[in-house]
Amino acid sequence: MSSIDTPTSPASQSILITGCSSGIGKHVALALHEKGYTVYATARNSEGVMALRSYGLQACELDLDSSESIQQxxxxxxxxxxxxxxxxxNNGAYGQPGAVEDLSRDVLRQQFETNVFGWHELTNLVIPIMRKQGYGRIIHNSSVLGLVAMQYRGAYNASKFALEGLTDTLRQELDGSGVYISLIEPGPITSQFRVNAFAKFKANIKTQGSPHQTIYEQVEKRLASASEKDAPFTLGPEAVLQxxxxxxxxxRPKIRYYVTFPTYLFGYLKRLLPARWLDLLLLAISRRENR
Structure with missing residues (x-):
């Protein structure tokens, strides 16, 4: 294959996917494998890798918090x-709930290690390969919270806003290389996201004595009892697969791909409404959510 012979059949198109233990990553990996793509699925521990291999996938460990793991x-x-x-x-990520003033430096750093720095390092390792061959696709699974910010999601908001900025810059820098980078903005998708977020909330946020203690009690109830399916306009992971x-x-892939109704809505409203009006709308949604 020469440097300009872009593979056109699924069997000749190899794809590396992070965060395949559950949710979007698992669904996309299995579906693309069934469609004939050469899929390399990853999980952060050996148990996840063994589970992926049991489905017939080629899989290996990839911990986004570890440079050594990424390189291997x-x-x-x-x-x-x-x-x-x-x-x-790039799909592997998690959400760290909690008010900004209750986020320690270490907790915020950890959110960025996984959601930004790990993705950045992995992306930078594959770019030279794609530049040399003259083609490639880089896909970042972002969030509606990379477009607008909501209360008690500051760490996650910040990580996705950072990802959006890095991606917009990288897209310009890859111009003419044959390598295309796109952002997917899912919104509410059926997954383990809330379960994992609740675990991070319990582990890292000190609720007693916080100015937000009363709200935290509602946040805990919501995260402990609700599933992704409870959120309005929730779609299955097949919507991301598309x-x-x-x-x-x-x-010529698009720059951004909106998936669910909230993402289309807020992407539009961010361009249309003054910032204070958008704040009022987002505050009303948050208060309704946590009442």
């Missing part, structure tokens, strides 16, 4: 593909 995973994938990689789908497939097959 990329080395393994490139050994399997003879040094080529068609696509990277966007991933479009990016993989399009000659």
């Amino acid at each position: 995973a990329v080395t393994w994938v490139l050994e399997q593909t003879n040094g080529h990689l068609y696509a990277l789908f 966007k991933v497939e479009h990016i993989l097959t399009s000659k």
Whole structure:
């Protein structure tokens, strides 16, 4: 294959996916595998890897908090593909609930280690491969909270806002390289996101004595009892899969892919409304959510 021969069939298109233990990552990995793509699925521990292999996937460990793990995973994938990689789908992430004033430096740093720095390091490892071959697709799974900010999600908001800024910059810097980078903005999708967020909330936020203690009691009830399906306009992970497939097959993928109604709505309202009006709307939604 020459540096300009972009692979056109799924079987010749290899894709590395992070965060495949559950939710969006698992669904996309399995669906693309069934469609004939050469999928390299990753999980952060050996138990997750074994589970993925039981489904017939090629899988390895990739812990986004560890440079060594990231480098080993990329080395393994490139050994399997003879040094080529068609696509990277950065998906592994988590949400850290809590008011901004209750986030310690270490807790905020950890949110960025996983959601930003790990993705950045992994992306920078595959870019030279894609530049050399003259083609590639980089897909970042962002969030509606990369477009607008909501109360008690400051760490996650900040990580996704940072991701959006890095991606917009990188897109300009990749211009003319044959490598396309796109953002997917899912909104509410059925997954383990709330379960994982509740665990992080319990582990890292000191609620006693906080000015937000009363609200935290409602946040705990919501996170402990609700599932992703309880959120209005929730779609299944197949909705994200559709966007991933479009990016993989399009000659010129879009810059951003909105998925659910809230993402379309807030993407539009952010452009239309004054900031104070948008704040009032978001505050009303948060208060309704936590009452």
